[in-house]
Amino acid sequence: xxxxxxxxxxxxxxxxxxxxxxxxxxxxxxxxxxxxxxxxxxxxxxxxxxxxxxxxxxxxxxxxxxxxxxxxxxxxxxxxxxxxxxxxxxxxxxxxxxxxxxxxxxxxxxxxxxxxxxxxxxxxxxxxxxxxxxxxxxxxxxxxxxxxxxxxxxxxxxxxxxxxxxxxxxxxxxxxxxxxxxxxxxxxxxxxxxxxxxxxxxxxxxxxxxxxxxxxxxxxxxxxxxxxxxxxxxxxxxxxxxxxxxxxxxxxxxxxxxxxxxxxxxxxxxxxxxxxxxxxxxxxxxxxxxxxxxxxxxxxxxxxxxxxxxxxxxxxxxxxxxxxxxxxxxxxxxxxxxxxxxx
Numbered sequence: 001x002x003x004x005x006x007x008x009x010x011x012x013x014x015x016x017x018x019x020x021x022x023x024x025x026x027x028x029x030x031x032x033x034x035x036x037x038x039x040x041x042x043x044x045x046x047x048x049x050x051x052x053x054x055x056x057x058x059x060x061x062x063x064x065x066x067x068x069x070x071x072x073x074x075x076x077x078x079x080x081x082x083x084x085x086x087x088x089x090x091x092x093x094x095x096x097x098x099x100x101x102x103x104x105x106x107x108x109x110x111x112x113x114x115x116x117x118x119x120x121x122x123x124x125x126x127x128x129x130x131x132x133x134x135x136x137x138x139x140x141x142x143x144x145x146x147x148x149x150x151x152x153x154x155x156x157x158x159x160x161x162x163x164x165x166x167x168x169x170x171x172x173x174x175x176x177x178x179x180x181x182x183x184x185x186x187x188x189x190x191x192x193x194x195x196x197x198x199x200x201x202x203x204x205x206x207x208x209x210x211x212x213x214x215x216x217x218x219x220x221x222x223x224x225x226x227x228x229x230x231x232x233x234x235x236x237x238x239x240x241x242x243x244x245x246x247x248x249x250x251x252x253x254x255x256x257x258x259x260x261x262x263x264x265x266x267x268x269x270x271x272x273x274x275x276x277x278x279x280x281x282x283x284x285x286x287x288x289x290x291x292x293x294x295x296x297x298x299x300x301x302x303x304x305x306x307x308x309x310x311x312x313x314x315x316x317x318x319x320x321x322x323x324x325x326x327x328x329x330x331x332x333x334x335x336x337x338x339x340x341x342x343x
Contacts, residue, residue, distance in 0.1 A: 003065065004038040005111070006169075008084030008095040010077050012046040015055045017099045022059045024100035033105045040065035043098070044084045047074035078179065078186025085169075085176045086291045089273050091335075094166035102164035102206045109204040110166040117200030118171040118330060119191070121157070122164030128205040155195060157203065160188050164206055170277035170333040171199055177290035178239035178320060193239075196320065198328025241317035243297045245304055248284040249311040256280040259311075260334065263287060266307045267300040268337045275335030279326055284311075286326065287336050288318070 007025075011018065025041070028034045041063055043056040053070050060066035069083055081095045092114055096102060102122050113120030124131050165187070167175070171194070179189045194201055249259055260278055263285055267276075277288045287304075289297045304313050323329070 010080035
C-alpha cells in the first residue's frame with residue numbers, strides 16, 4: 001500500500017510523556033483525522049538517557065507502520081527531525097512534538113494545505129486557533145522570538161516555532177539537506193530556505209495545550225535560537241551543496257514526463273524508494289540527490305549514464321544560489337520514483 005504520510009516525532013528524554021502523546025494520537029485516529037493504514041509513525045530518539053526508545057517501541061508495537069530510530073548521542077531537535085525526514089518514504093512528511101501539545105485532530109488541515117503548497121505549518125497566532133496555557137513567561141518569550149524572527153528574516157509568518165509542520169516529501173528532503181541548525185531554531189532556517197526557493201507555505205489553525213515537562217527553557221533556549229537565526233541570516237550556516245544530475249535527451253526523443261519516468265525507474269532500486277526531488281523543465285529533468293549517501297549517488301549516476309542511451313547527463317553540485325537560479329520551485333518538485341513511495 002502507498003504511504004500517504006510519515007509522522008516524525010523527535011524525542012529526547014520523553015519516556016514519561018510519550019504515553020500521553022500517543023493517547024492524543026489515538027483519539028485523532030478514532031475521530032478519523034489520521035488513517036493508520038496509510039500513515040507511518042516514526043519516533044526519533046535523540047540520544048536519550050532514559051527509556052524513551054524502549055517506551056516508544058512498546059507504544060508503537062500495535063501500529064501497522066512504525067519505526068523507532070535511535071541517534072547515538074543528543075544532537076538537537078533539528079538533527080532528530082532531519083533523520084526522520086531522511087527515513088520517510090511517504091508522499092508527505094510531518095513532524096510533531098512527542099507530547100502532542102498540538103492536537104493531531106488538525107492533521108487533515110496540514111494535508112489540505114499540501115494540496116496546493118509545498119509546506120503547511122501550524123499557527124497558534126491565528127484567530128481561529130486555540131491556546132491553553134497558564135505559563136505567561138513561556139508565552140511571552142515565544143511571542144518575542146517570533147517578532148524578532150519576523151523582523152530579522154522577512155518571512156512574514158506569524159508562528160515559526162509551532163512544532164506541527166508538514167511538507168511534500170521531496171521538498172522536505174531538499175530543505176533539510178540545506179539546513180544546518182541542529183537545535184530549536186532549525187524551523188526558521190527551514191522556512192527561510194523554503195521562501196528563498198519559491199516554495200509555497202500555508203499556515204493552518206491549531207489547538208495547542210501546554211504539557212508539563214517540556215525540555216525547552218523559555219529564556220536560555222529563546223536567546224540561543226535568536227543567535228542561531230542571526231548566524232543563519234549572516235550566511236554563516238551555509239548548507240552543503242546538493243549533488244545533482246541534469247538529463248537532456250536528444251531533441252524530440254522524450255518529453256520531460258516520459259523522461260522523468262525513465263529516470264525514476266533507473267534510480268528507484270538504488271535509492272530504495274527515497275522520494276528525491278526531480279525538477280522538470282522544457283529541456284529535460286534535474287535530479288536532486290538530497291539526503292542521499294554519496295555511494296548511492298555514484299551508483300545512481302552510473303545507472304543513468306548506462307541506461308539513458310543518447311541522453312546527455314551532466315553531474316554537478318548545486319548550492320543554494322544555483323538552486324534559486326533554476327527558478328521558483330513551488331509545485332515543481334516531484335518524487336524521483338516511477339510510481340511513488342510504498343510501504
